Structures are given as structure tokens and as C-alpha cells.
Amino acid sequence: MSRTIDFLGQSAPIQELKHLAIQVAQTEATVLITGETGSGKEVLSRFIHANSKRAHRNFIPVNCGAIPAGILESELFGHEKGAFTGALQSRKGYFESADKGTIFLDEIGEMPLETQVKLLRVIETGEYQKVGSSETMYTDTRLIAATNRNLQQAVTEKSFREDLFYRLRSVELHIPPLRERGQDILILAEYFITRFEQQHGLSFEGFTNDASEILLRYSWPGNIRELKNLIESLLILEEGKQITSEILEKHLVQRNRDKGLVHDPERSEKNELNLIYNSLIQLHHEINEIRRLLIQREQNENAERKQPLLLPPPVTEPQPGTAPAHSPTENEQSDTAIMTLEELEKKTIADTLERCRGNKRRTAALLGINERTLYRKIGKYGLGDNDRVQSPGS
Numbered sequence: 001m002s003r004t005i006d007f008l009g010q011s012a013p014i015q016e017l018k019h020l021a022i023q024v025a026q027t028e029a030t031v032l033i034t035g036e037t038g039s040g041k042e043v044l045s046r047f048i049h050a051n052s053k054r055a056h057r058n059f060i061p062v063n064c065g066a067i068p069a070g071i072l073e074s075e076l077f078g079h080e081k082g083a084f085t086g087a088l089q090s091r092k093g094y095f096e097s098a099d100k101g102t103i104f105l106d107e108i109g110e111m112p113l114e115t116q117v118k119l120l121r122v123i124e125t126g127e128y129q130k131v132g133s134s135e136t137m138y139t140d141t142r143l144i145a146a147t148n149r150n151l152q153q154a155v156t157e158k159s160f161r162e163d164l165f166y167r168l169r170s171v172e173l174h175i176p177p178l179r180e181r182g183q184d185i186l187i188l189a190e191y192f193i194t195r196f197e198q199q200h201g202l203s204f205e206g207f208t209n210d211a212s213e214i215l216l217r218y219s220w221p222g223n224i225r226e227l228k229n230l231i232e233s234l235l236i237l238e239e240g241k242q243i244t245s246e247i248l249e250k251h252l253v254q255r256n257r258d259k260g261l262v263h264d265p266e267r268s269e270k271n272e273l274n275l276i277y278n279s280l281i282q283l284h285h286e287i288n289e290i291r292r293l294l295i296q297r298e299q300n301e302n303a304e305r306k307q308p309l310l311l312p313p314p315v316t317e318p319q320p321g322t323a324p325a326h327s328p329t330e331n332e333q334s335d336t337a338i339m340t341l342e343e344l345e346k347k348t349i350a351d352t353l354e355r356c357r358g359n360k361r362r363t364a365a366l367l368g369i370n371e372r373t374l375y376r377k378i379g380k381y382g383l384g385d386n387d388r389v390q391s392p393g394s
């Protein structure tokens with residue numbers, strides 16, 4: 001999978017930002033990327049990596065905000081067998097896997113203070129220790145960090161170390177929010193339309209002028225991520241139509257209401273019930289979607305491979321950003337038919353975790369949920385490393 005990384009946008013601030021990013025990419029400098037959520041911090045960090053001397057080595061993205069504080073340190077630095085209850089195997093940390101490559105620490109403002117101390121040491125000297133080990137390890141990793149929080153304020157509030165802050169801030173790149181990027185909104189909308197048309201095999205008649213005006217005026221609190229999700233749902237739910245301002249407004253209001261962004265003074269118990277009901281429908285929809293994707297994946301793989309279905313999956317180390325292979329057996333598929341939604345969700349998560357060899361980030365990405373939700377569900381269903389559920393028949 002070698003999709004070229006581009007950081008789309010023609011507006012003046014983005015052109016300047018790209019220019020700076022390419023310059024910085026040639027150096028080994030630690031970079032801090034700031035910007036609102038969904039503004040493209042991860043995309044920019046991939047762009048920097050892709051334009052650096054390390055481009056052919058690993059790029060490892062880590063969302064510090066999604067990984068529970070107690071686990072983050074062992075995820076980053078690895079641990080020895082027996083380092084803590086449940087550490088049945090020793091484990092490589094991300095800094096070991098990212099050696100000679102780049103590590104991207106998203107939501108760095110959420111990192112616990114004790115971990116910040118260790119991070120500063122690894123940035124300055126390349127040295128670290130695995131959890132439960134006294135052996136000093138060495139890594140040659142380039143660090144790119146990102147935050148949507150005001151780190152200066154976090155320093156004042158003593159939740160972020162001042163020394164680390166200054167170390168990170170030596171090169172700071174700021175991504176402006178989408179609402180300040182003018183015509184980029186339409187360029188990105190076009191790009192997502194083309195992409196989702198291909199992906200879903202649907203076609204789209206574009207926006208009326210009024211609707212384009214709304215796209216340009218809207219505040220985009222969720223930035224590019226919000227635009228992308230909006231385009232995808234318009235394409236699916238309003239298939240074949242030209243999007244008028246009425247249709248667009250309906251979707252924007254609905255999305256914001258779901259997120260609680262539109263204040264509803266008459267919110268009553270009935271509204272709460274509606275919300276729960278909507279979430280259930282949403283969940284049902286997501287599970288069906290997961291199912292559809294798994295089946296589609298199997299079909300694609302079969303078509304590509306033309307090999308018997310029951311061959312064991314290849315035992316290669318999963319690479320970040322690539323989807324794992326899995327072929328549900330007939331049994332697994334017919335099982336799902338008589339399961340409750342909860343059982344189906346649990347099984348889907350357990351199977352996906354197993355396929356991703358416990359890699360939570362890839363599991364979450366594959367399931368289309370965020371990592372925090374994944375961790376919550378792992379807890380809820382008891383799918384932690386200790387009590388990983390065996391799939392039926394295994």
C-alpha cells in the first residue's frame with residue numbers, strides 16, 4: 001500500500017505551511033503540530049515523514065489521549081515479561097519499532113507527567129528503559145508531536161512539563177482551522193466526493209450554488225474530519241441527488257444535534273429516549289457495516305488470491321496502516337446470524353483484535369471506532385490481554 005501522502009489545500013496559509021513542512025522534513029528536528037481536532041495534524045506528520053530521509057522506514061502513530069495512562073508507558077517503551085500483572089510476554093515498545101523511522105505522538109497534552117520525563121530523556125539522548133527492566137536501550141527515532149490543547153496553559157497549570165514544552169516547541173507548525181481556509185473547503189469536498197464515489201460505487205450530482213455557499217460559511221468545528229464524514233453520509237443517504245441548501249442544512253443540523261452541539265431548550269425525557277434509540281440504530285448500522293466490510297474483504301481476498309479459503313493467514317508482522325487479512329469460515333458467518341447485537345459486537349471486536357495481534361490502534365481503525373471507545377468496549381467485554389476471548393470453535 002503505497003498511497004502518496006499529500007496534504008491537500010491551495011489557500012495561502014496552507015501553501016506556506018507545506019513549504020515550511022518540506023524544509024523541516026529535511027532536518028532531524030522535533031516538530032510540534034498544533035491545530036484543532038480534525039484539521040489534519042496526523043496527515044501533516046505523515047507528509048513530513050514522507051518527505052524526510054526516513055521515508056522508507058516505519059512511521060508509527062500513537063494517540064496518547066486514547067491509551068489509558070497506565071498502559072501508555074509500556075506501549076511506548078515496551079515491557080519485560082512479568083513487569084506487571086498480566087505482562088505474560090515481554091513486548092517491544094513503539095520506540096523500538098520506530099527505530100530509524102518516525103514516531104507521531106498525537107494528543108501529547110494528555111500524556112501523564114511521569115511519562116513526559118521519560119519522553120524528554122529519549123528525545124534528548126535516545127535512551128530509555130523498558131518497563132520492568134534496568135537495561136538501557138537506544139533508539140534513533142524522529143519525534144513529531146501534536147496537540148489540540150493549549151500547551152502553554154497546561155504548563156501554567158502544571159499538567160505539562162515546561163522543559164518538554166520548550167524542547168517540543170523548537171519547531172511549531174500550526175494548521176489553520178478549515179473555516180479559515182476559504183476555497184480549500186470546496187477543493188477538499190471535491191476530493192472526498194471522488195474518493196467515496198469510487199469506494200462505494202455511488203454517484204453524486206454535486207452541490208447547488210446555495211449549498212456551496214453554506215459549505216463556505218459553516219464553522220466546521222470538526223474541521224476536515226467533519227467535512228469528510230458529511231460528504232460520505234450525503235453520498236450514501238442522498239444518492240443520485242443534487243445537494244440543495246435544504247438537504248445540506250438538514251444534515252448539518254442533524255449531525256450537530258447528535259453531537260449535542262445544537263442547544264435544545266425543550267430537551268425532555270422523550271428526547272433522551274430518542275437519543276438512546278438513535279444510538280441503537282446507529283450501533284446496528286455500524287455492526288452491519290462491519291459485517292459488510294468483512295464479507296467484502298473476504299471476497300476481495302479470494303478474488304486476489306485464488307487460493308483455498310482455509311489456508312492459515314500469513315504470519316507476517318503487521319505494518320502500520322495496512323489492513324490485516326482474515327477469512328471468516330462459513331461457521332463463523334452462520335454463527336453471526338443467531339447472535340444478539342452485543343454478542344456480535346463482542347465477537348467482532350475479539351476477532352479483529354486477534355487478527356491485528358492485539359494492536360488496538362489498527363483494530364479501532366479497522367472497526368471504524370475511536371481507540372477510546374475500543375478500550376471501553378474491551379473492558380466491558382473482558383477482552384483484555386489476560387482474558388482474550390477465544391472465538392467459537394477455536
Ligand SMILES: Nc1ncnc2c1ncn2[C@@H]1O[C@H](COP(=O)(O)OP(=O)(O)O)[C@@H](O)[C@H]1O
Binds near residue numbers: 007035036042106
Ligand atoms: N490536507 C488534507 N488533505 C486530505 N485529507 C485530509 C487533510 N487533512 C485532513 N484530512 C483528512 O481529515 C481527517 C482528519 O485528519 P487528521 O490528520 O486525523 O486530523 P487531526 O489529527 O488534526 O485530528 C482524516 O481522515 C484525514 O485523512
Ligand SMILES: [Mg+2]
Binds near residue numbers: 038041106
Ligand atoms: Mg489526530
